[in-house]
Amino acid sequence: MTSGDVLTQVRELARERLALTVEVRPESRLIEDLGLDSLRLQALAIEVENHYRIILEPEDEEAIKTVSDLVATIDRKLADK
Template sequence: MVENELAVLREIRRIVSQELEWEGEVEPTHHLMKDLQLDSMGLTVLAVELENHFRIRLSAEDSVGVNTVGDLMRLVATRAAGEPRAAAGGAP
């Protein structure tokens, strides 16, 4: 995992615990809806918080293929680095 991805993971963990009141672990392998029990509102809060923190814009197209914390972490890290699309490995 690159440093940028670790920063994104730390922010995802902060948002999920503080904003969404999740009390369990948050690992890259966790499924956003199944393991973290996020609904559409929770996913929206998470996306908006990440956009604000990293000063990026995520679109509905970006969400295709994003199922796990790791998928989201790679997508946000890629966008924060200024790349238009995430590398192969789950996220578009």
């Protein structure tokens, strides 16, 4: 799976499961740009973990500010599996 695939899937997740209508760009910040509140951040974490069967640790999450950070973390976790 390439990063491009993961980005496409994250976009799909955001649209379908989080009902996001704003454009999801790699540089979009999860909170400030996508406007995700604590409830939808929880939902995003669970959806990502379920979809890829990975676990995001607190230290992974702290480094994730943008969509591309998230995609990079998913890539790394998938490579480590």
